[in-house]
Amino acid sequence: MLIATIGDRDPESKSAPMGPLLCAITLRPDRAVLIHTARSHVDYPANARATADRIRQSVPGCDAKCVLLEIDNPSKTSLLLERMPGILPRDLSERDEIHVCGTSGTPQMGLVLHLLAEARWGVKCVRHWQVLDPTRLPPGADRLTTLPLDRIWHHHDLQEALELLRQCxxxxxxxxxxxxxxxxxxxxxVLDCARLVCRTLLLADAYQRQAITRLNDELQKNASQAVRSVAPRTSSLAEWYLKLARSGDRKLWAGELYARAARIAEADNVAQALVALATASEVAVAAYLKTHRGFDPESISPDALGKASAIWPDLKDRVRDGSQVDGQPSVHARATPGTETARPPRLEGWRNLYELLCKFENREADARLTAVANTRNGIVHAGTSEPSDSETLRRGLEAAAELQTSFGWPDPRTLPGHPHSVAAVAQELAKRAHIALDDL
Incomplete structure (x- = not known):
């Protein structure tokens, strides 16, 4: 028996028989089951009927039947795994010789058919076939070749990995x-580049000097290969993180920290994303104050402190030689008790920095950013988030991006590490591996 999927070019393309027909002509089965979806932009039922007719003509005595796969989205693996088992033949046993060809149709249809056939009838009686595109056929190569089972499993695992990457x-x-x-x-x-992308993002997530060094070494070793072997989006991501790893520019890292918060949000970790977003905004404002206002929050000079205190008299009470953060002892003071006075005056904490920015520039505080600060503190102290925090996060991501663009910096939503860009990279790599990712 031949079991095959039907696609938009069956039974023939430019006078060349496509997968199901070529398999039937070559293998000459007694029966053929042609799996097709409903009519959409292509009349798949008509293609299946035409293929069945051609098989009967080419292989006299072959019982060729068309079977409808009722499914809304034939590119969604989870739906295929749910629907396809019910339409597979039930009168076969391990003694029968079964040929499977999933070349036509969506890649997911072929993948699921091969996996289900192997699981149902076993390795001893199932032979997997692939039919190569005649326009891409190497000289002297056969169009019909066996499909190694390990390649099917690798294809499935790679598809799932790229789907996870797309979801950050x-x-x-x-x-x-x-x-x-x-x-x-x-x-x-594709595997090398996908691993590089994942390792790069994880190392960037750490935001530690040692991790940045590792990131730099990793990219120096692999980025050139990625640039040569994959499409532009993946190359841009590798080049961006190589530049980032070599730079101590807080402006660049503020954008990346925003992208990191957005990636965490995309992965549905609301509490962690809010904490990350507050950190990103704190770094952004600190960098802006240093470069545009001459006020370095990590080492406040007497002159800068005097000028800032003139517009915000409460500032000196907030600074207290770096030993206070939002009215509480700073992490530095707690870590090294008794050494606070040896440090330069510091101003820490997202609320303190944002309030100073608003004083400097006569800005009205954005309630969306204030809500992020308050929610972040609640999460840190309570260790949990509330259902309403999802909306706070969504609005906070909008406001934080607008804040960075108001500084004249690139919109962090356009950076290579933003979820939209990461998803595009995953799609790009999937296309290179001839994989179509599920629709979300």
Missing amino acids: RVAEALARLEPIAGPTKETGR
Whole structure:
């Protein structure tokens, strides 16, 4: 028996038989089951009927049947795994010879068909086939070739890993990618680049000097290969993080910290995203005050303190030689008790820095940013978030991006590390590996 999926070019394309028809002509099965979806932009039922007719003509005595796969989205693996088992033949056993070809149709249809056939009838009686595109066929190569099972599993694992990357679940994606071996040279390049992207994002998440150094070394070793072997979005991401790793520019890191908060939000970790967003905004305002107002919050000079105190008399009470953060002892003071006076005066804490910025520039405090600060403090103290925090996060991400652009900086939502860009990278890598990701 031949079991095959039907696509938009069946039964023939430019006089060349496509997957199901070529398999039938070559293998000459007694039966053929042609799985197709409903009519959409292409009349798949008509393609299936035409393929069945051609099989009957080419293989006399072959019982060719068309089977409708009722599914709204044939590119969604989870739906295929739910619907396809019910339409597979039930009168086969391990004694039957079963040929499977999933070349036509969506990549997910073929993938699921191969996996289900292997699971249902076993390795001894199932043979997997692939039919190569005649326009891309190497000289002297056969169009019909066997499809190694490990390549199917690798394809499935790579698809799931890239789906996780698209959702910014980076650590999970890397865990899926690590054990995969590239079955082809092209897939091997995609794997290398996907691992590089995941490791890069995880190292950037750490925001520590040691991690930044590792990031720099990793990118110096791999970025050139990524630039050569993948499409522009992936190259841009590698180049951006290489530049970032080599730079101590707080303005650049403020943008990346915003992107990190957005990635955490995309992965549905609201509490952690709010804390990260407050940190990103604190770094952004501190960098702006230093470069545009001559006020370095980490080492306040007497002159800068005097000028700032003139517009905000309460500032000196907030600074207290760096031993206070938002009215509480700073982490530095708590870590090294009794050494506060040895430090230069400091101003820490998102609310303090934002209030000073508003005083300097006669800004009206943005309630969305104030809510982020208050919610962040509640999360840190209580250790949990509330249902309403999701809306606070959404509005806070908008406000924090607007704040950075008001400084004349690039919109952090356009940076290579933002979820939209990471999703585009995942899609790009999937396309290189001939994988179509599920619609979210």
